[in-house]
Structures are given as structure tokens and as C-alpha cells.
Amino acid sequence: MTSQEIILKTVGYVQEKFKTEGSGHDWFHIERVWWLAKHIATDENDPDLLVVELGALLHDIADWKFSKLWRKYRFEDDKKEDEKGDEKEEKIDKRDRHLHRHAARYHRLQSSR
Numbered sequence: 001m002t003s004q005e006i007i008l009k010t011v012g013y014v015q016e017k018f019k020t021e022g023s024g025h026d027w028f029h030i031e032r033v034w035w036l037a038k039h040i041a042t043d044e045n046d047p048d049l050l051v052v053e054l055g056a057l058l059h060d061i062a063d064w065k066f067s068k069l070w071r072k073y074r075f076e077d078d079k080k081e082d083e084k085g086d087e088k089e090e091k092i093d094k095r096d097r098h099l100h101r102h103a104a105r106y107h108r109l110q111s112s113r
Helices: 003-017 027-041 049-058 068-082 087-111
Strands: none
Touching: 003 027, 003 049, 027 049
């Protein structure tokens, strides 16, 4: 199987898996991440594009928000983390700001095409 065939099969799998997702982590989110990952990879020296693309396409597959069992354990861990203060929230806020900047750039580039 070629890299392109692997990517196309993965795209189909992810689209099917997230077609009813309503949390904002739907196919369109994954597609934006995929596009950004490929765009960022162009600045790297000889990236393995198959790994880059698969990582982007599959990045939410094992996300704790989509697994009841993982949520159970994650909730228990979060209770422990809450005792440490707001460090976790600060990291999430910083990550979200970074992602929003890249998403805005993606939208600008897409609308200019």
C-alpha cells in the first residue's frame, strides 16, 4: 500500500469516526490540523510526511474527551491536579491561544485562494 493510499484510508476512517462529533473536534477541526501540519512540515528539513499527516489525522482518536473509560481515569487525575492550583488552566489557555492564531491564519489563507 502506498503512502497516499494509507492517507486516503485514514481520512475515510477519521471522517466516519467524527461525523457526529459536536464538541468542535469534528472532521473540519481535524482537516484544519492536517492542513496546518503539512504547511508547517514544509519548513522542516526532510520531514516524514506520512508520519506528519497520520499524526495530524489521528491526533483526536485517543482523546480522553471521546472515551468514557479514559474520562473516568482522567477525572480522577484531574481531581489530583486541582490540588496543585491553576497551572493546568494556564497551560491550556496558552495552547488555545496558539491554536486560535494558527486557525485564523488557516482561514485567511483558505479564503485568499
